[in-house]
Amino acid sequence: MQQAQTLYEKLWFSHVVRQDADGTALIYIDRHLVHEVTSPQAFEGLKLAGRKPWRVSSIVATADHNTPTDHWEEGIKDPISRQQVETLDANIREVGSLAYFPFKDERQGIVHVIGPENGATLPGMTVVCGDSHTSTHGAFACLAHGIGTSEVEHVLATQCLMQKKSKTLLIQVDGDLAPGVTAKDVVLAIIGRIGTAGGTGYALEFGGSAIRGLSMEGRMTICNMAIEAGARAGLIAVDETTIDYLKGRPYAPAGDEFERAAVYWRTLISDAGAKYDKVVQMDAAAIRPQVTWGTSPEMVSDISGVVPDPAAEKDPVKREGMTRALAYMGLEAGMPIKRIPVDRVFIGSCTNSRIEDLRAAAAVAKGRQKADSVKQVLVVPGSGLVKRQAESEGLDKVFVAAGFEWREPGCSMCLAMNADRLESGERCASTSNRNFEGRQGAGGRTHLVSPALAAAAAIAGHFADVAELN
């Protein structure tokens, strides 16, 4: 009998083209997602070397990082951003692709939203993209991770990556989530537990009844932030939730072929008795809504907690990091999280811009008003299709009635490459994935939260439990 394998091992071994004695392997890449920021130098390198792309039907491309989220009729005003987007247009026009959703296309959107929603991300694939949040696609039992531009060029030229097998870490989250606790809270709690380098060198698999109980949107939120725990790849096994999500998607197989594929996809689970290099157990029922207080995603607290005191930290490097973070964030040790006021709110990003996220935010916003002290609440759908779906459900009207701004899709204020950004010193409740210094604008202060908590902060003017809103 074959030895029990983890999901990661199944995916790894089914893609090894060749392996050297030292373990360096060539891994075949099924899907190559491309966006405007990390691809121009790769296309240029390919051309300079006189090489042709190996298989353009693996390419799905879109413009997302630089694109504006309002006044689309005016185009992209920033000339450098425009040049980057136009360079992508020209490169894709020249080499070809399976699908290209350019700026203003009705299916344009964040690369990690459009892949799954179009069925271009399928279980059992290897998926790469020059973007660290490619881990998102692991929610479909894909071996998916971010790569640098040299590797983008390598995949374009050879359809392979040179790699060694990772170690495996199972994060088992069992039990029932408390009401109001979402996938975002689960993954922030995981990062709080294992740290931002806790997953370095590992492929993470998320398992347990709490993970199985999540929708595909929730699972994508979890895998999206595997990289914030240091892991290039996050994985969740296939189940009927996965299969149901994929039915009828444009690039998924159809009819009998779908059923045959699904038989294979259902084998993409870790076998009973499979061995992991490390296992972490989490109790789902103990997880509370989470808010980050510092400048690293591991600097996170329950919403009912207080800003921690660096003096209580024994490790001198960590203590120094906490002290610097509190100074940057303009916070005092001991301050209750719920007393922290916010200037702006951002609901969007590849972590939390899917339809379920927008529904959760709208449920909180419905019939309420943004606090006067909050300057701006941006709601940025993950794609044109998400936007259309939300509008068909009337969510846009809920947001606008609450004083929120309903925008066009894109990465937006998650990384502030376009015009959406924080001013220096401004504090933001954000559904994105990174609270690094300057991430949302130079001097900006980011607190990572779920869509429900972001909406609650917009209404209350400070962090608040949804249940405590009047």
Added chain:
Amino acid sequence: MRAFTTLDGLVAPLDRANVDTDAIIPKQFLKSIQRSGFGPNLFDEWRYLDHGEPGMDNSVRKLNPDFVLNQPRYTGAQILLTRDNFGCGSSREHAPWALDDYGFRALIGTSYADIFFNNCFKNGVLPICLPADVVDRLFATCLANEGYRLKIDLAAQQVIESDGTAHRFDVDGFRKECLLNGWDEIGLTLRHADEISAFEASRKAAHPYYFR
């Protein structure tokens, strides 16, 4: 790729953990479609007192005197001493491009984020891991001695202090060969083009729906 064999370089200490790629090269500089020219904006938000944007004349911007790399004693440094989890965050290869363009050829720390670590090797920049107590000592020695230099011998896998004390470091054998020889990985991979084609054909036969 440029080869890396040995280096005798001035050391600069950046005594922070979790230095992320947004700090190494802020996002506004990612709009470039070039691979070079990122050096003047390395650590831009820490290094300058004003806010940097692409196209600015960086030579007239006001430097932050409190930022370590702005101290004259570290001018021309080629080795950056770092702490845990250096390079965490995004996959932007602009981070090693900026370090390289500034003049850093090697990093010495306790750990690196995976994608950043990988990206360094593609650009002839050597990220070295040493034990925490050794790194602590190198920081202390570096701070105490102006003009502090270290030698790095990749073939021997050693960091050598001026008194001759040598610290052995691990490096993946294949990556070491690539760096020592300056090999082009794409060229190496394409030597196996027949195997890739054969693998692709059998995968396509088994799972045609992955190939639309």
